[in-house]
Amino acid sequence: MMKALVKEAPEAGFTLLAKPIPQLPVDGVRIRVLATSICGTDLHIYNWDAWAASKVTTPLTVGHEFCGEVIEVGEKVTRFEAGDYVAAESHIFCDQCRPCRAGQRHICENEKIIGVQRDGAFAEQIVMPERCIWRTPADLPPEIATLQEPLGNSVHATLAGEVSRRHVMVTGCGPTGLFAVAIAKTCGAASVMAVDVQQYRLNLATELGADQVLNPLECDVVAEIQTATEGRGADVVLEMSGNEKAIEDGLRCLSRGGDFRFFGVPSDRISIDVARDIIFKGARVQGILGRKVWDTWHDTARLLEAGLDLTPIVTHRFPMDDFEIAFDLIQRGECGKVILYPAGIPD
Numbered sequence: 001m002m003k004a005l006v007k008e009a010p011e012a013g014f015t016l017l018a019k020p021i022p023q024l025p026v027d028g029v030r031i032r033v034l035a036t037s038i039c040g041t042d043l044h045i046y047n048w049d050a051w052a053a054s055k056v057t058t059p060l061t062v063g064h065e066f067c068g069e070v071i072e073v074g075e076k077v078t079r080f081e082a083g084d085y086v087a088a089e090s091h092i093f094c095d096q097c098r099p100c101r102a103g104q105r106h107i108c109e110n111e112k113i114i115g116v117q118r119d120g121a122f123a124e125q126i127v128m129p130e131r132c133i134w135r136t137p138a139d140l141p142p143e144i145a146t147l148q149e150p151l152g153n154s155v156h157a158t159l160a161g162e163v164s165r166r167h168v169m170v171t172g173c174g175p176t177g178l179f180a181v182a183i184a185k186t187c188g189a190a191s192v193m194a195v196d197v198q199q200y201r202l203n204l205a206t207e208l209g210a211d212q213v214l215n216p217l218e219c220d221v222v223a224e225i226q227t228a229t230e231g232r233g234a235d236v237v238l239e240m241s242g243n244e245k246a247i248e249d250g251l252r253c254l255s256r257g258g259d260f261r262f263f264g265v266p267s268d269r270i271s272i273d274v275a276r277d278i279i280f281k282g283a284r285v286q287g288i289l290g291r292k293v294w295d296t297w298h299d300t301a302r303l304l305e306a307g308l309d310l311t312p313i314v315t316h317r318f319p320m321d322d323f324e325i326a327f328d329l330i331q332r333g334e335c336g337k338v339i340l341y342p343a344g345i346p347d
């Protein structure tokens with residue numbers, strides 16, 4: 001048996017359970033989970049909001065961000081063996097459909113996300129198909145190795161177009177926005193302006209190199225960005241909040257010919273001024289889903305090798321047993337990234 005964090009029934013909360021060890025298919029890799037991290041998606045499932053109710057079937061082991069050590073491989077596995085240190089692409093792609101075969105695995109038609117549509121990583125062990133496993137350098141600590149998956153979202157969003165020498169605005173400074181601030185700075189943005197309603201998160205953005213932090217509850221974000229960019233607006237807007245007001249402000253701040261990238265998921269339909277803010281600006285608008293497999297993973301690895309420092313973003317660590325304290329903290333937004341250790345916090 002193994003310890004696992006489970007959504008048992010269609011209602012709020014998770015339960016820590018003893019579950020049978022998962023079966024190992026011939027193309028499967030069994031991994032002892034060393035560290036996991038909590039994502040906004042997990043919070044949706046924890047709270048059991050409308051999105052979670054539409055996506056998740058219970059019972060389900062939750063969690064999709066992790067790293068670990070391979071402890072057993074199926075007989076058809078050729079590239080991994082016991083002892084390998086790995087992370088994994090959490091969106092299990094089929095490698096058969098048209099997008100997959102065209103090199104667009106991140107928009108696989110048959111995608112199954114671990115911890116959402118099949119059993120996930122908040123457990124002592126997980127079994128993953130070999131094709132989704134990513135080899136991880138031994139010198140990356142587990143609390144950083146587990147962040148390759150969420151960091152990859154921000155790498156994908158930030159590097160989907162040019163950021164160097166451009167003014168970059170990041171709306172929403174949860175972990176994905178904070179990662180984007182750090183990546184844009186590392187990649188030579190002319191300036192990075194970060195927006196959030198939580199002072200705690202704005203302080204983290206400053207620590208990660210944001211040139212200006214703006215709280216829309218305390219200032220006129222659109223006016224401030226216009227001033228900071230000599231009236232041109234932000235060349236690139238990375239929308240990491242899903243909040244309607246933030247999206248509207250971001251679109252207002254976008255320069256003529258600018259790039260707007262949506263990553264944050266709005267909880268409902270929203271209203272935007274397409275004519276004023278997109279068409280008549282000649283803007284480019286792109287949706288960002290997950291990570292390009294494996295391009296984004298390579299970019300992420302290069303950024304970590306080059307010294308991208310994520311340590312300020314990891315603000316809390318808990319043994320998995322204390323998951324309720326962890327989710328309560330995230331609920332209040334007074335944290336960066338929260339790490340959960342299935343086997344307890346290592347020494």
Ligand SMILES: [Zn+2]
Binds near residue numbers: 041064
């Ligand atoms: Zn996630």
Ligand SMILES: [Zn+2]
Binds near residue numbers: 096098099108109
């Ligand atoms: Zn596919």
